[in-house]
Amino acid sequence: MAEAIKYRKERIDRGIKARSDTIYMLSSYRELLYILFPRVLPISFLLLSPIFIGGGYWGKVIFYSCTFALLALSWDLLASVGLISLGQALFFGVGSYVAGGFNFYFKWPLFLTIPLATFGGALICTFLLVPVLRLRGVYFSMVTLILPLLFDHLIETLEILGGTHGLLSLSPFPSHWMAVYIAVVSVILCLFGFRRLLHEDYGFVLRGIREDDRVVMAGGINIYWYKAQTIFIAAMVGCFAGALMTHYYQFVGRSAFALDNTILPLAGVVLGGSGNFAGSVLGTFILVPLSEALRALGGLRMALYSLILIIALATLPEGIFHYLERKYHQFERMVSI
Amino acid sequence: MEIIIYGITNSVTLVLMTLGFSLTFGISGLANFAHGAFYLLGGILTWVFMNELGIPYLLSALLSIFIVGLFGFFLYWGLMLRLRGLAINEVIATLATAVVIIEVLRYLGFSGFTYVLPEFIKGSIQIGKSWVDYQRILLVAIGIALIIFLFLFTHRTKIGLSFRAISQNERTAISLGIDSDWTAALSLSFGSALAVIAGLVILPLGSIDTQIGYDILISALAVGIVGGLESVPGILVASLILGFGQIVVATFIKAQWQTVVTLAAIVVILAVKPSGIFGKYKELEERV
Amino acid sequence: MADEVILKVENLTKRFGGIIAVDQVSFELKQGEFLGLIGPNGSGKTTLINLITGFVKPTSGRIYYRNMEITHCPPYQIACLGIARSFQMVRAFHKIPAYKNLIVPLYSPRVRKLSGGKYGERDDMAIDLLDDFGFERDSFVPYKPAGSLPHGYLKRLDLARCMALRPELLILDELFSGMTMSEVSATLPLIEKFNREGLTIIMVEHRLKELFRVANRVIVLNFGRKIADGPPREAMSQKEVQRAYLGTETEG
Numbered sequence: 068m069a070e071a072i073k074y075r076k077e078r079i080d081r082g083i084k085a086r087s088d089t090i091y092m093l094s095s096y097r098e099l100l101y102i103l104f105p106r107v108l109p110i111s112f113l114l115l116s117p118i119f120i121g122g123g124y125w126g127k128v129i130f131y132s133c134t135f136a137l138l139a140l141s142w143d144l145l146a147s148v149g150l151i152s153l154g155q156a157l158f159f160g161v162g163s164y165v166a167g168g169f170n171f172y173f174k175w176p177l178f179l180t181i182p183l184a185t186f187g188g189a190l191i192c193t194f195l196l197v198p199v200l201r202l203r204g205v206y207f208s209m210v211t212l213i214l215p216l217l218f219d220h221l222i223e224t225l226e227i228l229g230g231t232h233g234l235l236s237l238s239p240f241p242s243h244w245m246a247v248y249i250a251v252v253s254v255i256l257c258l259f260g261f262r263r264l265l266h267e268d269y270g271f272v273l274r275g276i277r278e279d280d281r282v283v284m285a286g287g288i289n290i291y292w293y294k295a296q297t298i299f300i301a302a303m304v305g306c307f308a309g310a311l312m313t314h315y316y317q318f319v320g321r322s323a324f325a326l327d328n329t330i331l332p333l334a335g336v337v338l339g340g341s342g343n344f345a346g347s348v349l350g351t352f353i354l355v356p357l358s359e360a361l362r363a364l365g366g367l368r369m370a371l372y373s374l375i376l377i378i379a380l381a382t383l384p385e386g387i388f389h390y391l392e393r394k395y396h397q398f399e400r401m402v403s404i
Numbered sequence: 405m406e407i408i409i410y411g412i413t414n415s416v417t418l419v420l421m422t423l424g425f426s427l428t429f430g431i432s433g434l435a436n437f438a439h440g441a442f443y444l445l446g447g448i449l450t451w452v453f454m455n456e457l458g459i460p461y462l463l464s465a466l467l468s469i470f471i472v473g474l475f476g477f478f479l480y481w482g483l484m485l486r487l488r489g490l491a492i493n494e495v496i497a498t499l500a501t502a503v504v505i506i507e508v509l510r511y512l513g514f515s516g517f518t519y520v521l522p523e524f525i526k527g528s529i530q531i532g533k534s535w536v537d538y539q540r541i542l543l544v545a546i547g548i549a550l551i552i553f554l555f556l557f558t559h560r561t562k563i564g565l566s567f568r569a570i571s572q573n574e575r576t577a578i579s580l581g582i583d584s585d586w587t588a589a590l591s592l593s594f595g596s597a598l599a600v601i602a603g604l605v606i607l608p609l610g611s612i613d614t615q616i617g618y619d620i621l622i623s624a625l626a627v628g629i630v631g632g633l634e635s636v637p638g639i640l641v642a643s644l645i646l647g648f649g650q651i652v653v654a655t656f657i658k659a660q661w662q663t664v665v666t667l668a669a670i671v672v673i674l675a676v677k678p679s680g681i682f683g684k685y686k687e688l689e690e691r692v
Numbered sequence: 693m694a695d696e697v698i699l700k701v702e703n704l705t706k707r708f709g710g711i712i713a714v715d716q717v718s719f720e721l722k723q724g725e726f727l728g729l730i731g732p733n734g735s736g737k738t739t740l741i742n743l744i745t746g747f748v749k750p751t752s753g754r755i756y757y758r759n760m761e762i763t764h765c766p767p768y769q770i771a772c773l774g775i776a777r778s779f780q781m782v783r784a785f786h787k788i789p790a791y792k793n794l795i796v797p798l799y800s801p802r803v804r805k806l807s808g809g810k811y812g813e814r815d816d817m818a819i820d821l822l823d824d825f826g827f828e829r830d831s832f833v834p835y836k837p838a839g840s841l842p843h844g845y846l847k848r849l850d851l852a853r854c855m856a857l858r859p860e861l862l863i864l865d866e867l868f869s870g871m872t873m874s875e876v877s878a879t880l881p882l883i884e885k886f887n888r889e890g891l892t893i894i895m896v897e898h899r900l901k902e903l904f905r906v907a908n909r910v911i912v913l914n915f916g917r918k919i920a921d922g923p924p925r926e927a928m929s930q931k932e933v934q935r936a937y938l939g940t941e942t943e944g
Contacts, residue, residue, distance in 0.1 A: 151492045153437075153499055198674040205435040206629070208495045210674065212437065213625045216618060217667045224660035268814050271788060271795040278785040285745065285779070287771035287800030287857055326618070330503055333496060341492075370507035373500035380493050380500075381486050 074401040105395065106259075109348070113255055117247045125356075126243060130315060132355040133250035137308035138332035139339075139347035140257045141301040146341055147265060148297045149277035154211030155332050157195075158305025159312070160218060160324035162188040164228055166310035167319030171234040181310045188306030193299045200294050212329075219324040233320025237313060246315050254348060257304055261344045273297060327369055331355070334376040340386015349388050407651055413540045415647025416547035417606055421620050422627040422639050423550060424598030430634035431567045432588035434484065436476075437498040439599050440621030441505035444614060446472045446600025447521060447607045448514045454522075461522055469600045476596030480589035506617035519612035521604065543605050550601070551636070567591060626666045630673045632680030641681055645669065696723045696758075698861055698892050699744070704753035706739055706916075713739040715916035716753070721861075721894070726887045728907035728924065729896045732936055736916040737896045738780055741865050744894075745777045746770040757861070772802040776859035778850040780866045780896075786839030790827060790849055793838050794818035797856040806858055818856070825852045826878060844875040851879070855886070862886065863894045868902060876902060900928075912936065 117129050138155045145152045166184035169175045175183075199210045222228055229235075240246040264270045272293060275283045280290050313319045332351060339350025354375070358368050379386070425439040436442075446468045453464030479501060487493035529536055558564040566587050569576070599620075631642025646669055650662040673680060699721040706714040714736045721727055729737050742748040744755055746767040755763045762770055771777075776797075785793050797803060798814045807817075819829050825848045827834040833841070838849060847867060854862055864883070868876050876899070884906050887893050897903040903910075904924040912920040912927055914936040920927040927933060 146492065151495055153495065195671070198678045201678050205495055206633075206678070209435060209625050209629060210670070212499070213622055213629070213670070216622050217626075217663060217670070220622075220663040221667060224663055226660075268795050268799050271792050272799050274788055275785045275793075275796045278787060279783050281747065281767075282779070282783045282785065282853070283796050284747075284767040285771055285777055286797035286853065287768050287802050288796060289766070289768045326503065330500070334500075337496065365511070366507055367511045370504045370511070373503040373507070376500040377483065377497055377504070380497055381483060384493070 074403055076399050077402045078397050078399050080397050109258075109345070110255055113251045117244070117251065122243045126247065128356050128359045130243075130247050130250055131312075131359070132352050133247070133254050134308040134312050135332050135335060135355050136254045136348045136351040137250075137257060137304050137311075138328065139335045139351045140254070140261060140344055141304040141308075142332055142336050143341055143344050143347045144261055144297060144301045144304070146336075147270075147277060148273045148294055149280075150294065150298070151205075151208045152211045152301075153208045153329055153333075154213075154215050155305055156215040156324050156326060156328035157211055157218070158188070158192055158302050159309040159328045160215050161191055161302075162306025162309025163313040163319045163323035164309075165191070165306070167234045167237055167313045168228060170237045170314070171229070177238050177240065177314045181307070181314065184310035184313075185303050185307040188309070189299050189302035192302035192306065193295060196298050196302075197291075197295050200291050200298075215324040215329070216326070219321050222321055222324070229320065231321060233318055233322075235318055237317045237319065239317050240314055246311065250311055253307065258344050258348055327372075330369060330372050330376070331358070334372040334379070336386075337376055338379045338383070338387060340388040340390075343388060343392075346386045346388030350386070353387075407648070407655060409536055409540075411644075411648040411651045413536075413544055414651050415643045416544045418623055418627050418643035418647050419551065419639060420543070420547050420602040420605060422624045422631075422643065423554065424595040424602065425624040426628060426633060426636070426639055427554065427598060428591050428595030429628070431591035434480075434588065434592060435495055435498065436592060436595055437495065437621060438479070438502040438505065439595065439624055440617045440619070441502040442472050442476065442596040442599040443603040443620045444509060444612070444617035445475075445505055447603040447612050448509060448519070450521060450604060451514075451519050451612065465604050469597050469604075472600045473593040473597035477589050477593035479596075480585075480592045484588075484592070485585060502617065502621065506614055509617070510614040515613045515615075516611060520610075521608045521612070539608055543609075546601075546605050550598070551640070555636070563587075563590065622666070626670055628680070630669050630680055632682040635680070635682040638680055638682030642669075697721065698723045698725075698758060700756040700759075701744070702754045702756070704740070704743055704755065705751045706736075706743055706748060707751045712916050714743060714750075717913070717916070717918050718753075719911060719918065719921060721892060723892055724887070724890055725892055725909055726907045727892075727894045728903045728910040729894055729913065730898075730900065730903070730910055731913035735913040735936075737913055738865055739916075740913070741777060741863050741894070741896065744770075745775060745863065768800075771797075771857060772800060774802065774858070774860035775863065776854035776857040776861070777863040778847075778854050778865055778867055780869070782843060782846040782850065782870075784838040784846050784849055784853075787837055789835050790838045790841060790845070791815065791818040791822055791834040793849060794821060794853055794856045797853055800857065803856065803858060821852050821856055822849075824882070825849070825855075826875075827852075844871045847871055848875070848879060851882075859891065861892045861894070863896075865896045866898065867895070868897060868899050880906065 113133075117126060120126050120129060138159060141158060142152055142155055162184045165188045166177070166180040169180045169183060170177060195214060196207070196210065199207050223231055240249075265274065272283065272288060275286075276290050276293060283290050309323060313323070331354060332347070335351035335354050336347040337350070338354060339348070340346030354372065358372065361368055361371065364371065383390075421443070424442075425436060428434055428436045428439075449468035449471060450461075450464050453459040453467055454461055457464075459467065483497055483501070484494060487497055529538065529541070556564075558567055567590075602620075627639055627642045627646060630646060631638030631640070646666060649665040649669065653661045653665050697720050701720075702718050704714055704717045705712065717736075717740060729740065731737055739748060743750050746762065746765050746769070750763060753763070754761060757770070757773055757775065760773075762773065765773075784790075785796075792815075795814055795818060798817055819834055822834045823829045827845070827848070833845065838846065841849070847870065851864070851867060854864075867879070867883075871879070880902055883893065883895075887906065895903060895907065907924060909922065910920070910924050910927045911918055912930075912933045914932075919932045919936060920930045
């Protein structure tokens with residue numbers, strides 16, 4: 068057997084210094100293109116796809132994908148400080164109900180309710196979650212998991228906020244295009260904003276907290292304050308997604324707190340690869356259209372996402388995006404031994 | 405009087421729902437979010453064995469305890485072992501497993517009044533002015549028996565002691581020749597089996613609905629959060645607080661307000677002592 | 693200024709369950725002193741450090757830093773007052789480039805107040821600082837992920853992380869353990885220099901020879917109790933100390 072192996076795979080970095088963390092002079096169009104291509108491609112895809120797809124059913128799918136991508140981005144941000152949320156539905160639901168409630172009961176226009184839901188909802192979520200930060204381990208996951216389920220129960224049994232029927236006939240977006248482009252632009256902003264943030268000094272503090280919070284504390288930094296800030300930002304993104312969806316549907320109901328809103332973004336992140344935000348957008352943009360195509364399966368779709376989640380966890384732990392990134396930056400060839 | 409009786413049965417129900425979850429978590433640090441799903445699965449398996457295959461009740465109950473226990477065991481060997489050490493993945497994987505089980509069962513339509521498990525003994529007894537059915541009394545008895553059994557098990561038997569060793573210090577336990585993966589897998593399987601036992605005792609009081617898969621998880625987590633996850637006295641006290649709280653609210657205000665009690669308890673405990681009443685999490689200051 | 697008491701510890705006690713890790717320890721530390729903290733394994737040295745830096749809360753007793761009580765302050769506040777500590781076991785952000793490890797202390801409120809610094813500037817500060825600790829700026833070393841560096845480098849990275857905080861009191865927990873002789877002899881003069889420049893230092897160390905070269909006072913702990921306090925030679929000549937290190941006479 069030993070003689071049979073004559074070649075081995077060798078991985079080589081592309082010989083362009085632009086890959087480095089620090090700044091280098093870009094000396095050719097090739098290098099410029101090399102850097103710009105992976106950035107321009109998703110932006111142009113996101114911006115142009117609504118136009119090509121149009122307003123019909125698949126136009127809606129683009130919108131859903133964007134809202135779930137926002138939830139996935141918010142999850143990924145939390146994960147980057149080591150907080151594992153199992154309750155994206157909490158952010159989504161709180162945002163939905165704040166926007167829906169103010170629109171339904173006070174008839175406030177959506178340009179008021181959406182920002183209000185974004186900030187107010189994020190404040191509510193942050194206050195609910197901050198006490199858990201003092202604990203380590205899975206407590207955060209448990210509390211985030213249980214809160215949306217409890218809120219769901221609460222709305223059902225107490226028949227507040229529309230009870231099981233939900234709040235109907237909320238004010239719609241002036242046009243489909245506006246809704247889609249608000250969603251698309253916010254995904255792009257969050258994606259590149261978060262990526263940028265994690266390369267700032269602030270981001271390195273966050274990453275430090277994820278790796279070893281004690282060293283960060285010994286470095287004179289209040290980790291709870293930073294974690295709370297991260298929760299607030301993540302909750303803002305999640306609540307914003309909820310508020311968008313509410314006004315797009317013109318309806319908010321208990322489904323906003325449903326476990327689907329946790330599982331689907333989570334499956335997206337795990338499939339796409341966590342830790343770099345691009346993976347989460349990629350993952351959701353694969354999963355959401357797929358799940359729309361499989362609408363006939365009904366309730367089984369949830370089981371399907373979860374199955375994808377498990378399989379991706381076990382077989383593809385780094386996610387699709389990392390794989391693509393590696394392929395882009397390195398090439399492989401066989402060399403004789 | 406009614407409040408006391410129902411309070412006690414409700415509290416013991418909560419204890420039963422939580423024990424399995426807490427056992428697994430206390431030993432292997434694994435938050436088994438599939439706990440509720442196992443509870444549901446056990447109930448439905450028993451029903452299928454009895455009504456579709458015609459196996460006598462006792463046998464089908466034992467069979468489903470065994471099968472779900474085995475399922476828990478293989479869940480560990482097949483999936484958790486690959487993901488062990490990455491807290492993110494463990495948590496996600498158990499939740500995903502739960503969703504798969506519950507949603508598939510829901511898809512297959514295991515909900516409604518036809519799906520009822522038999523009571524152990526039919527009939528009821530009058531205590532004071534109120535009627536209590538035997539099942540509830542039995543439930544309390546079984547709950548107490550299980551707690552005592554678990555205590556003896558973890559303090560007296562060899563497996564139990566190795567469980568405790570793992571939960572106290574995994575590395576030292578490994579160096580003393582305790583196979584930590586084996587014990588962790590066993591703990592998951594025991595926790596799952598306990599979930600089924602809880603299901604067999606509690607489910608006859610109503611009909612099976614797939615939604616309870618999530619509801620049980622909520623109850624278990626709520627009790628765990630309020631009481632402190634891995635502490636058995638914490639679970640007992642939290643169950644009593646929540647159990648009586650729910651009954652008191654249900655009798656004096658409205659049955660629908662029970663959820664409010666749970667939510668309020670969680671929010672209050674998180675604000676006051678986030679590690680739970682008897683939780684040791686905060687005192688676990690690592691000796692850096 | 694020179695004789696100002698910088699740290700005062702009063703009757704500090706810490707129990708872990710039934711074990712008394714630190715038992716009624718009191719001492720005062722003056723500005724500019726170099727204190728060696730020694731004792732056999734398990735004598736409570738690290739716990740004492742954890743207590744002073746707020747990582748562990750004491751069962752009883754008080755700690756004062758410049759006449760301000762810090763007994764119940766959280767670790768980050770204590771760090772921001774200017775008490776920096778290193779860790780006995782190597783702790784670093786393994787996936788982050790070595791120089792970015794220093795961003796954390798440089799980003800703390802304390803350093804931001806003292807020296808400001810914007811994005812990029814902090815990188816330069818970090819690289820400058822690391823250069824002093826043997827991470828040559830023109831080599832690849834400071835830019836590699838900390839996890840890929842050898843143990844001795846990580847120990848020095850830890851020291852650099854402490855110095856990035858611009859401390860007034862530096863607490864080193866077995867800095868030299870696991871370092872090679874040449875690394876020790878390269879690092880020791882640095883620490884000596886910091887002390888000469890006015891930095892107060894507490895150093896836990898098992899390498900007594902190196903420690904006694906630099907320390908002008910030692911405290912010996914045994915079973916959580918302070919059994920000796922004074923200049924190195926005097927402290928070590930006490931009978932109780934010798935017994936703690938060598939065992940009782942009857943045992944032999």
